[in-house]
Amino acid sequence: MAEVEDAGKPYVSPRVSDATLRDSAHMAGVEFGPRDAADIARLLVATGVDLVEVGMVSGPDSKDADLILATHEAIGPERSMTLVVVRDRRQVATALDEAERLGVHHVMYSIPTSEEHAALKLGTPSAKLLGALARSAVSQAKERGFHVTFSGEDGARTPRERLVPYVTAGFGAGADRFRLAETVAALSPWRMERVIGDLTEIDGAEIEIHSHNMLGLAVANSLAAVRAGARWVSATVGGIGERGGNAPLAEFLTALRVVHGDDRFDLTHLTELSRLALHGAGLGEAFQSGPTTPHAFAYELPGQLVNPEAYETLPAELVGNRRELRVRTRITPALVDWALADSGVDIDADAFTPWLIARQEETGRPLLDRDDVRKAAVDFAAA
Secondary structure: OOEEEEOOEEEEOOEEEEEHHHHHHHOOOOOOOHHHHHHHHHHHHHHOOOEEEEEEEOOOOOOOHHHHHHHHHHHOHHHEEEEEEOOOHHHHHHHHHHHHHOOOOEEEEEEEOOHHHHHHHHOOOOHHHHHHHHHHHHHHHHHOOOEEEEEEEOHHHOOHHHHHHHHHHHHHOOOOEEEEEEOOOOOOHHHHHHHHHHHHOOOOOOEEEEEEOOOOOHHHHHHHHHHOOOOEEEEEHHHOOOOOOEOEHHHHHHHHHHHHOOOOOOHHHHHHHHHHHHHHOOOOOOOOOOOOOOOOOEEOOHHHHHOHHHOOOOOHHHHOOOOEEEEOOOOOHHHHHHHHOOOOOOOOHHHHHHHHHHHHHHOOOOOEEHHHHHHHHHHHHHO
C-alpha cells in the first residue's frame, strides 16, 4: 500500500470494493443482465478495484444467480463478494446453502443495527439480539470456509454504545471485516472520523465504509473514514445506487490521486466504465447522484414506500422532488397495493400482479411507475 503524509498523518492507500452490481438491485427500475455484469466486472478489476460485489442471496433459487455466475466466470469468485440477507439463524443457513451452490467465496452479511431498522426488519430493537445474530451468522459462515464481511445496516445512525458491542461480537466470532453502512446519509466528514475511529480501536478490526450520497458527502465521508483508519472503501460506478446514489467510483479514485498522490489505480478505464454501467442500467449518460434526481426518492421495495421515514434524512418534498414507485420485473402485490391506494381502482392484487408481469414480458419489460400500474389495473378490471 502506498504511504504519503497528510498534515502530519500517515495515509495508507485503501482497498476498494465496488457495489454497482449489488446496490443497483435496490435502485428503482435498474436491472443489469449477465453480460453487463461480466463486462463491468472485468473493467473494475482492470481499474484496480479489489473486490466486485454482486447480487444478493436470501435463500434458495436466488434471482441474482445468473449475475453471480457471470461475474465469477469473468473475474473469478475470489475477486467477487455476494450479500447474504440476515433475519434469523435458519434463514442464514438456507442462504449459505445457496451461496455454496453458486460457488461464492466471499459473503457479506447485511444486519440492521439502528433501533429503527432493527425493529422494522427483525421485529425487535434488542441490542442483545443483534450481538447474538452477528455471532451466529458469522460462525456459520466461517465454519463453512467463507471469507466474511458483516455490515451494520444504518450503522452510521447507530449510537456508539450500541454499535461498538455489535462490531466487537462479530469480530469475536471470527469475521474478517466490518462494513459501516451509511444507509441513511446523516454524517458530516468530521463526525464520520469519530465514528470510524471508535471502530478501529476494536482489537483485530478491519473496517470498511459504504456511504450514500443524498447529502453529496459520500466521497468526503469516504476520505474521512480512510483518514480515521478505514482500510476499505465501497463505491459504485457513476454513483449508481438507491436513495440518491453511492460514493461515485470515479470521483473517489480521482480524489485519491489529487489529494493523496495515490497512483495505485488505472483511471483510464473510468469513462468507459461509466458509459457501460449507465447504459446497462438504462439511465442514459446524464445520470447524476444526489437528492434532486428522479431516482433519489424512487423505490421498488414495499417497505421503503410504506416506511420512507426509515430511509430518508430529508423528505422528497423539501427539495421539490416526489416519492415514486419505479420498477421493472420486481413488481409484487404489496407494490401494487401501494400504487393503487386512493386510486378508486378495486382489484385483487394477487391476481393482477402475475397478469401485469406477463404483460411486461410481452412488451419488453418497460419501466413501471405508479401511473403505469394504475392504468394497467383499469385494463385488468375491464378485461
